[in-house]
Amino acid sequence: MTMDHEQIRELISPYLDGELDLLTARETEQHLRNCADCRGVERALRALRETLASSQPAYRAPSRLRKNVRAALRREAKTTERTFNPWVIFATAAACALIVLGAVLFQTTRASRNNALVNEVVADHVRSLLATHLVDVASSDQHTVKPWFDGKIDFAPEVRDLSDEGFPLIGGRLDYLGDKTVVALVYQRNKHPVNVFIMPATADRNTSPSATTRRGYNVLSWIHNGMKYWAVSDLNEAELRRFTELLVR
């Protein structure tokens, strides 16, 4: 495709800005070589650019403005983020330190145990995907999967098919978490497998799902009706959350 004189004329400005693709730039160059008229346009544009550069017309922010902006930002930060007076901070910090110290002593053992458990949940999940040992009982029928666990474990998990909600039940298997035998239910969401581990909880109180991420997998854990649940998947957190809501609904 070749361009005519009128078209090229419009391209001289972006040509001088170095904003044309290689091909168009070359064509423009060629035309300029042969067209005195366009060379005149080019010359005028270069002269204009020279004038603009040498006269330095750019404005600089007055120092007054700089000061006002900084002050306004500080005010804004103060109202939105609230700064404290030093005494309040000191008292709060001291109180916090005491509480934190106590809590830390109490929690570290629990936290590290919990942490190790999360690692294990993810490891179990990964292993179940690798070893083609996703399920011991393959069925999307909750009435097949649930009885399968009878006699193999000393608790009865709730098993619910969620096909209608887009999370079909694939099956179940026995797995180990810590040194305990747990129920693993497997669901699927658009090719993403979801492992749900269930074991009796040590606490009775229901908790809402709390999220962690480990090695790219999202893990949600919660307690419901005396059972501790772990849901792990490479699904995004939002979808995994929706799934857990359906599960304990």
Added chain:
Amino acid sequence: MFRLTESPRLSEFERQVLPHLDAAYNLARFLMRNDHDAEDVVQEAALRAFRFFESFRGENSRAWFLRIVRNTSFTALKRHHTNEGNVVFDEELHGVENPPMDAGVVLDRAQDRQTVRAAIEALPAEFREAITLRELEGLSYKEIADIAGVPIGTIMSRLARGRRQLQMILNPEAK
């Protein structure tokens, strides 16, 4: 853990955005065409930018801030004079009120600057914007297009036409 004097968010904002205050003022000044309004616009834009700092994804802080300055300016322009957005450039009118700049004569630097500033200010707002960002701030077409929220082709034609009008204003004898 505790910062007594200022929030980390504020210091990060100042580090990212305040270096572009000159560019912001320059753009606002050419759009608003007077010191007072330009300062108001920049101050308002800085506050808005700070409030929406979370939406800044850490890519190009200059373009991000200039987009806010630009939008604040155009809103203010619409508020001030409703017809600003679609001023039609009149070749007959312009070019006579400013002293012509002869390439052969070296003018006084300050006078030179005044002439060029007045010439840019005589352009329609969208052209002032394109010329300022390209010629004075050295931004790419892509950046200018992002700031103005129009396709690159539009920036290309605004610049070409803006330059033609500048030539007519600065050098009315030339054809």
